[in-house]
Amino acid sequence: MVDLGPYDVLLSVAELGSMGRAAERHGVTQAAVSARIRSLEGALGVTLLERSPRGTRLTPHGALVADWARVAVDAAEALDAGVTSIRSEQAARLRVAASLTVAEYLLPRWLVALRTEHPETSVSLSSRNSTDVAADVLAGAADLGFVEGPAVSDDLDAQVVARDRLTLVVAPGHAWASRRRGIDAERLRATPLVAREHGSGTRAFLEHAVGALARPALELASTTAIKGAVAAGVAPAVLSSLVVAGELAVGTLVAVPVVGVDLDRRLVAVWPRGRPLAGPAAELVGLATRRRE
Amino acid sequence: MVDLGPYDVLLSVAELGSMGRAAERHGVTQAAVSARIRSLEGALGVTLLERSPRGTRLTPHGALVADWARVAVDAAEALDAGVTSIRSEQAARLRVAASLTVAEYLLPRWLVALRTEHPETSVSLSSRNSTDVAADVLAGAADLGFVEGPAVSDDLDAQVVARDRLTLVVAPGHAWASRRRGIDAERLRATPLVAREHGSGTRAFLEHAVGALARPALELASTTAIKGAVAAGVAPAVLSSLVVAGELAVGTLVAVPVVGVDLDRRLVAVWPRGRPLAGPAAELVGLATRRRE
DNA sequence: TGGGGTCATAAGCTGCGCTTGTGCCCCTGA
DNA sequence: TCAGGGGCACAAGCGCAGCTTATGACCCCA
DSSP: OOOOHHHHHHHHHHHHSOHHHHHHHHTSOHHHHHHHHHHHHHHHTSOOEEEETTEEEEOHHHHHHHHHHHHHHHHHHHHHHHHHHTOSSSOOSEEEEEOHHIIIIIHHHHHHHHHHHOTTOOEEEEEOOHHHHHHHHHHTSOSEEEEESSOOOTTEEEEEEEEEEEEEEEOTTSGGGGOTTOEEHHHHHHSOOEEEOTTOHHHHHHHHHHOSOOOOSEEESSHHHHHHHHHTTSOOEEEEHHHHHHHHHHTSSEEEOEESOOOEEEEEEEEETTSOOOHHHHHHHHHHHHTTO | OOOOHHHHHHHHHHHHSOHHHHHHHHTSOHHHHHHHHHHHHHHHTSOOEEEETTEEEEOHHHHHHHHHHHHHHHHHHHHHHHHHHTOSSSOOSEEEEEOHHIIIIIHHHHHHHHHHHOTTOOEEEEEOOHHHHHHHHHHTSOSEEEEESSOOOTTEEEEEEEEEEEEEEEOTTSGGGGOTTOEEHHHHHHSOOEEEOTTOHHHHHHHHHHOSOOOOSEEESSHHHHHHHHHTTSOOEEEEHHHHHHHHHHTSSEEEOEETOOOEEEEEEEEETTSOOOHHHHHHHHHHHHTTO
């Protein structure tokens, strides 16, 4: 497996314009940075940085590698932020409960942003289904919750932090893939889909919007597995736009319009009614909200 | 920086259902896998795998971590595949020249797929602008090229491998963000944008489609920098849908419809006319094409 | 002409993660 | 009922990657 360390320092060097300053940011010596970059260049047989006595800039090769590296490093940081938040022994300043879609796709990046803006804030995350999240917040087991759909309880204050849209996706070769005029609710109801197991918030929302569904063609435990099955041509599926954005852009999956049904959904932060948000909770909600408005 | 190694083996264990088989896949001993997973669990204070004498399955915590990890591991593999392809000393079986959008966003994943399907195929990649790509292929300096837009030369055969669409994006707080009826060509022409430097294929395509543009508000060298500037509210920008898919999904950027202008674009593979595609080149084009139809 | 900035190189040490070898547990099948 | 095989865990020992420290070379500017 690739060691992202050298790429991380490459990005710092590119951003800061000097190996010495990058070394400082990473808490190591300038010699260590120099050696890391050199060995990376050695492995590639290509120079990535143009050194000068006044500093350092990316070569064209370096710029391409840096662009690739940024994606990987960002993903690794999101993983790390997520993983840190489920570390159990910590005395967390902020306890968050989140439904799966939020926990899987949005929270890690929010946590990365929170970590850079407020490094002193430690977060503990538990991933539950939407009703459990509300229960945890009401019971005081969590300071802040994130759920899909309209807020569930009158005892909770809520604020919309993001939106998504349930999206009907098929494999590129599927008959529906080129269907411009879309699929209506009746047709959708009658079609066996690849679905998550019962109890999933997404599945409940879909049934609420279009009515009772046909028996699933296949039930799978993870979103990733569902995407795989759809791409392999097993059956269509309905998933959050957040989940399939990458695949749609690249063309691995194709979105099919669904007509006559409102599949827009709000992702909301919830907390006990009457108690104004303060401290780390307010910071996190603010940061999540700022990402969209 | 996070070490992705343990996460990579976690994914293998989850997929294969046993530490021993995961060890075999990674070419290490079962003891090494066991130790890696244990230390990962130790660092988290949470068990990720449910061991039994018949094998091993993910716990709920494990499933969440695995979903996060998959994103990071995939990104790292794409980085590695890309980086391997610019390694200079290799005797490549296939020399590819690609324009920036393709090289940056699509090729790494194609290379990952190619590596798993045909591990013996080594690829060398050079990233050029569209006219240079065509020239390289014609001159025999590259076996295969990838360019944006309609094929440039009559001496080249071409095949569409993907599509994208130039997308007008603004910061979520921008006045245009909530503008449902869109922006027309005239308005767009009159607005200073954040743009890449002259010579970029995307910029040329845009000028061809809407006409001469206003002087840019800011010229930047990398797509990433442009996205950052747009999100910071400097000015709107027009970028490939491939480039902004992630940001649009998460809400960091907002797409504004452009009316009366066709911004759809084809990304095509090109090779010398008359010489039918064969061997590794055919495999790569086929694989790239299969991802969308 | 010296001082502050840049990066490179060399020598030495430390610690992480591997392998090998073993033990224990459970299921299965003769 | 017991042997065998497949599952995972633990302990001891080793090798190497990457760090630090120390120094040198180079360039620019005051």
